[in-house]
Amino acid sequence: MNETRNIVGQGAVSVTRAADSNLLIKLSGPWHLTRNVPSAAILRQELESAGALKTVSFDTSGLTHWDSGLIAFLAQTSATCRAHNIEQDRGGLPDGLRRLLELAEAVPEKKGTRSEAGKAPFFQRVGNLTIGYGLSVGDFMEFLGELTVAFGKLVRGKARFRRLDLVEVIQECGANAVGIVTLISFLVGVILAFMGAVQLSQFGASIYVADLVCIGMTREMGAIMTAIIMSGRTGAAFAAKLGTMKVTQEIDALTTMGISPMEFLVLPRVIALVLMMPLLCLYADFLGMIGGLFVGVGMLGLSAHSYMQETISTLTLTNLFGGLFKATFYGLLIAIAGCLRGFRCGNSSSAVGDAATQAVVMSIVMGVVACGLFAVVFNIIGI
Incomplete structure (x- = not known):
């Protein structure tokens, strides 16, 4: 059974479901951040609703130009595949694109960093503000000292x-x-x-x-x-x-x-x-x-x-x-x-x-x- 879905933009994505539990993602056209590149959210829905899916492969024969917008799209797709234990066959991707994608995934984001960024304890925030004000006072005194030295040179006629x-x-x-x-x-x-x-x-x-x-x-x-x-x-x-x-x-x-x-x-x-x-x-x-x-x-x-x-x-x-x-x-x-x-x-x-x-x-x-x-x-x- 083959199912094809086109997600239209400046770049294009077509998704084909094969009988052997393989999902083929075809990328075509120019992919640039300055244009309306397809959203990875639609492709995520396709992967989540695909049922017993084992492998995802890529076909980039129709791809013309691309930049980091395509890398971000593939990175989100890869994260969805890992979340659902779906293997990826990246043999159809260009060598440069594959290396950049591997480089982007080499150091994964620290778990909980985004959600815990604004949850510092109250006393920690107060302490950080106190330290910041203390450093500002020290910075002011340093600047005042340098200005005093400059005025001393002015009095001596050396400024x-x-x-x-x-x-x-x-x-x-x-x-x-x-x-x-x-x-x-x-x-x-x-x-x-x-x-x-x-x-x-x-x-x-x-x-x-x-x-x-x-x-x-x-x-x-x-x-x-x-x-x-x-x-x-x-x-x-x-x-x-x-x-x-x-x-x-x-x-x-x-x-x-x-x-x-x-x-x-x-x-x-x-x-x-x-x-x-x-x-x-x-x-x-x-x-x-x-x-x-x-x-x-x-x-x-x-x-x-x-x-x-x-x-x-x-x-x-x-x-x-x-x-x-x-x-x-x-x-x-x-x-x-x-x-x-x-x-x-x-x-x-x-x-x-x-x-x-x-x-x-x-x-x-x-x-x-x-x-x-x-x-x-x-x-x-x-x-």
Whole structure:
């Protein structure tokens, strides 16, 4: 009794059942992964429903071209035959295909690997995460040490980097960031003034909205909001650019030529961001006060002159320079986070995106933690 079943695709399979309990599998046409190759599941059903089947043989006389898609098909067929104790006659396969199939089966997959991969005990997962965070802290400290050595060479005038690169990074971190800082800082000032106005107007103290906006912007909000903006904008850009340079082996090329990547790539970026963050923070403070003035004049009916006089009387050098100091420190953290993630990027295009994401998260988290620490320290020393 002969039974033939055609499974149509770019490549084709025909199954013929002979009277001597033999199943003949004929492979024909081109077999490529980029095309719709026949599924081994249909052939598996044929083998399982074949009854008292002893041998499976192959006929590849009609086969034209093939790649690993055919090997995967035959490997699945072979696994089904072994599961049902069916012998295989591979004499009809081409020599190269037969050798590749034997090579693929030479080291079988470890039993239970797929099913047990995600079943690690809870405490083991916690331990792995703890070890990972510990290694990350060590990696950060190592990078910080190398950066300190590079700064030491800069002080001695021995650091090797192009001054033009420094100017370009300063433009990128400073002038090109003015637009987004303007928008966000103005809106933060408006929000602070509006929140204060809702409460203070109930007590006839609307004029103190100027005090609230002035202190809030100069002491905290100007610095931290600028830091968050630069984390998402500049920190991610640092990580993406350095990560791409690592993927394309440009960093390795610098090392091969005897040029320190820490001095040539990281040092200009850290210097530029540390220099620009106080200026952007000062600009953000001014725009926040303008936003408060907009609410005070437009919503509360205050005169611009009285609002500005109250702002000037509230503004102190302690709050102003405290905020600028915070911004400088935030800039250092953002630059370190971006460059560190870029240098530790993997060697694939997807790893570049992961590095940029990690740089943003890392810099924002460190900035918020530093903001809390600054609040505690400033309170202790009475600032």
